[in-house]
Amino acid sequence: MSEQKKSGFFSKVADFMVAKPEADPEPQVLPEEERKAPPPAPAAEKELEAKAPEAPTSRPVPEPVIEMMPPAAVPMAEDAPEEMPAAAAETPVEPPLVESAPVPAEVAPVAPEPGKKLSWFQRLRTGLLRSSSAIGEGITSIFTKRKLDDETLEELENVLIQADLGVATAMAITEALAKGRYGKDIAPEEVKTILASEVTKVLGPVAEPLTIDTSKKPFVLLVVGVNGSGKTTTIGKLAAKFRAEGKSVMMAAGDTFRAAAIEQLKVWGERTGTPVIARDVGSDAAGLAFDALKAAQEQNVDVLLVDTAGRLQNKAELMAELEKVIRVIRKVDPSAPHASLLVLDATTGQNALNQVEVFGRTAGVTGLAMTKLDGTARGGILVAISAKFKLPVHFIGVGEGIDDLEPFKAEDFAKAIAGL
Numbered sequence: 001m002s003e004q005k006k007s008g009f010f011s012k013v014a015d016f017m018v019a020k021p022e023a024d025p026e027p028q029v030l031p032e033e034e035r036k037a038p039p040p041a042p043a044a045e046k047e048l049e050a051k052a053p054e055a056p057t058s059r060p061v062p063e064p065v066i067e068m069m070p071p072a073a074v075p076m077a078e079d080a081p082e083e084m085p086a087a088a089a090e091t092p093v094e095p096p097l098v099e100s101a102p103v104p105a106e107v108a109p110v111a112p113e114p115g116k117k118l119s120w121f122q123r124l125r126t127g128l129l130r131s132s133s134a135i136g137e138g139i140t141s142i143f144t145k146r147k148l149d150d151e152t153l154e155e156l157e158n159v160l161i162q163a164d165l166g167v168a169t170a171m172a173i174t175e176a177l178a179k180g181r182y183g184k185d186i187a188p189e190e191v192k193t194i195l196a197s198e199v200t201k202v203l204g205p206v207a208e209p210l211t212i213d214t215s216k217k218p219f220v221l222l223v224v225g226v227n228g229s230g231k232t233t234t235i236g237k238l239a240a241k242f243r244a245e246g247k248s249v250m251m252a253a254g255d256t257f258r259a260a261a262i263e264q265l266k267v268w269g270e271r272t273g274t275p276v277i278a279r280d281v282g283s284d285a286a287g288l289a290f291d292a293l294k295a296a297q298e299q300n301v302d303v304l305l306v307d308t309a310g311r312l313q314n315k316a317e318l319m320a321e322l323e324k325v326i327r328v329i330r331k332v333d334p335s336a337p338h339a340s341l342l343v344l345d346a347t348t349g350q351n352a353l354n355q356v357e358v359f360g361r362t363a364g365v366t367g368l369a370m371t372k373l374d375g376t377a378r379g380g381i382l383v384a385i386s387a388k389f390k391l392p393v394h395f396i397g398v399g400e401g402i403d404d405l406e407p408f409k410a411e412d413f414a415k416a417i418a419g420l
């Protein structure tokens with residue numbers, strides 16, 4: 001493709017790139033090693049840490065409400081993932097209270113048998129097929145009886161950018177496609193196969209399981225993200241997963257802004273047999289996290305899952321509150337949080353790039369989970385995020401049910417994107 005064509009094309013695709021909100025801080029790309037660890041406490045806070053442990057807030061701190069659940073078996077969904085340990089599979093089965101998100105009929109490529117849930121991969125494809133069918137249909141209409149030339153490559157780039165894969169990735173894919181094939185006829189299926197293989201190259205290195213370091217007691221997993229991205233639901237699913245692995249788990253209802261969020265976490269506590277540390281709505285979130293970590297230490301818990309209030313990444317005061325939660329956690333355990341999981345809603349599209357940037361800086365994000373891939377056309381954004389930030393992607397959410405959290409698998413995801 002000529003340079004001239006490319007620059008013309010760039011100006012055309014500029015419309016697809018979402019402008020950052022004005023209030024956003026300047027983008028700052030952190031070196032990879034800084035991104036791995038949550039940010040160090042500022043000097044003022046270090047002084048505080050040197051003092052004897054203290055209540056993290058100046059306000060009188062009410063006693064946290066500890067909802068102790070019986071060490072009940074984890075309620076497992078009927079179609080538990082195959083990798084669940086045998087012991088867990090033998091635990092008494094209770095049907096999940098929340099069913100999977102309904103699949104819109106017009107995008108459902110696979111009709112489930114009556115009474116049977118779709119497999120996670122079918123649900124992923126059902127969601128992604130909205131976009132991948134756009135890609136798939138685009139590929140079919142571009143390459144049917146046409147040669148691979150500047151025009152068709154540019155049309156393909158357009159389709160990929162509209163599917164949120166990002167300009168750089170779209171160009172890399174078309175360049176790979178053109179190599180050795182330029183000027184020749186090419187079948188749509190071959191294009192899809194090459195697309196899937198190029199996307200796998202981007203996603204393969206970031207597909208990493210979340211490893212719980214058992215030398216940390218408790219292993220503190222902070223869960224952050226914008227409003228409604230699926231943090232609480234993901235925490236509930238994670239609690240079930242860790243319990244099924246035989247780990248003891250505690251949850252901290254750090255979303256103290258919304259009464260409904262606290263209640264929602266308590267429901268997940270009941271469903272998964274996990275104690276929840278909660279306070280009244282409006283309480284100090286950092287104080288709650290402090291108490292929860294103390295309680296988890298005293299009870300020798302393996303994993304503490306800390307929920308946080310949803311916050312828009314461009315609201316400076318809310319992001320500052322998140323930094324405070326981290327600083328206060330570190331007064332109890334200077335090495336915590338041991339992982340900081342950013343939950344991204346796949347339906348947000350391009351804005352997710354900015355979320356990764358700002359939460360990465362504020363909360364030292366160590367890995368990602370992308371939710372709602374069962375019902376969205378926007379899964380391509382994960383490719384753009386991975387190409388840009390190279391952060392580990394641990395999980396994908398493919399429904400609202402307890403077992404609808406899957407380890408991220410690059411090749412499966414890439415095939416779903418390509419419509420294969």
Ligand SMILES: Nc1nc2c(ncn2[C@@H]2O[C@H](COP(=O)(O)OP(=O)(O)OP(=O)(O)O)[C@@H](O)[C@H]2O)c(=O)[nH]1
Pocket residue numbers: 101225226227228229230231232233234255258261264309310311371372373374375396397398399400404
């Ligand atoms: N379809 C689908 N829905 C999901 C998924 N994950 C979460 N949800 C739904 O998304 C909505 C928001 O989820 P929450 O877990 O409450 O999100 P949150 O980030 O804790 O929300 P805030 O507390 O407002 O910040 C709920 O209705 C969830 O059931 C998913 O993977 N697929």
